[in-house]
Amino acid sequence: SAVISQKPSRDICQRGTSLTIQCQVDSQVTMMFWYRQQPGQSLTLIATANQGSEATYESGFVIDKFPISRPNLTFSTLTVSNMSPEDSSIYLCSVDGTGGTGELFFGEGSRLTVL
Amino acid sequence: ILNVEQSPQSLHVQEGDSTNFTCSFPSSNFYALHWYRWETAKSPEALFVMTLNGDEKKKGRISATLNTKEGYSYLYIKGSQPEDSATYLCAFRSGYSTLTFGKGTMLLVSP
Numbered sequence: 344s345a346v347i348s349q350k351p352s353r354d355i356c357q358r359g360t361s362l363t364i365q366c367q368v369d370s371q372v373t374m375m376f377w378y379r380q381q382p383g384q385s386l387t388l389i390a391t392a393n394q395g396s397e398a399t400y401e402s403g404f405v406i407d408k409f410p411i412s413r414p415n416l417t418f419s420t421l422t423v424s425n426m427s428p429e430d431s432s433i434y435l436c437s438v439d440g441t442g443g444t445g446e447l448f449f450g451e452g453s454r455l456t457v458l
Numbered sequence: 459i460l461n462v463e464q465s466p467q468s469l470h471v472q473e474g475d476s477t478n479f480t481c482s483f484p485s486s487n488f489y490a491l492h493w494y495r496w497e498t499a500k501s502p503e504a505l506f507v508m509t510l511n512g513d514e515k516k517k518g519r520i521s522a523t524l525n526t527k528e529g530y531s532y533l534y535i536k537g538s539q540p541e542d543s544a545t546y547l548c549a550f551r552s553g554y555s556t557l558t559f560g561k562g563t564m565l566l567v568s569p
Contacts, residue, residue, distance in 0.1 A: 401556075435501075449502045
């Protein structure tokens with residue numbers, strides 16, 4: 344298993360500002376995943392953060408809007424840039440479980456509201 | 459684009475009732491089907507990872523079945539308790555993709 348700490352847990356932000364979400368894992372992991380859940384929608388993968396290389400973004404997500412850092416094997420940040428109300432979502436970071444089961448372990452999420 | 463559908467969208471039952479939800483997914487290139495429970499203000503928690511057609515898994519009062527040929531999975535909760543109140547997510551992985559999640563079924567169990 345993995346214990347994942349995320350912060351902030353929630354925030355209210357003004358349109359046009361940027362916010363950085365931090366994710367700390369209690370063990371070294373190769374890949375960390377960033378997900379978003381907009382209201383009434385499914386969890387959607389934004390990008391995969393690999394240590395030592397650039398993040399891999401899914402279709403519809405771009406680095407300028409969601410820059411990601413991965414400075415070491417236990418930590419990652421996701422920035423939501425130039426926010427609009429459509430960015431109001433729960434953002435989750437996750438990692439693969441060990442043992443090859445493929446299950447994901449998640450942080451508790453960061454609930455952002457953009458006014 | 460992979461389509462994962464969950465039904466019902468929400469469900470309200472009384473304590474002691476048994477209930478079940480459905481997850482449908484593409485039947486081609488199947489690799490794995492995941493079920494997660496997501497309680498409010500907590501992390502989503504993995505319940506089951508299922509890979510074999512006909513597989514049935516059980517954890518306490520919760521069980522799940524898998525039919526990869528027709529592309530569906532059922533999650534059953536026997537004797538629902540208020541602490542079972544949560545959103546239940548299924549997620550599908552094909553041989554080529556990352557996990558694709560459904561929108562979830564929100565369960566509320568009243569005492």
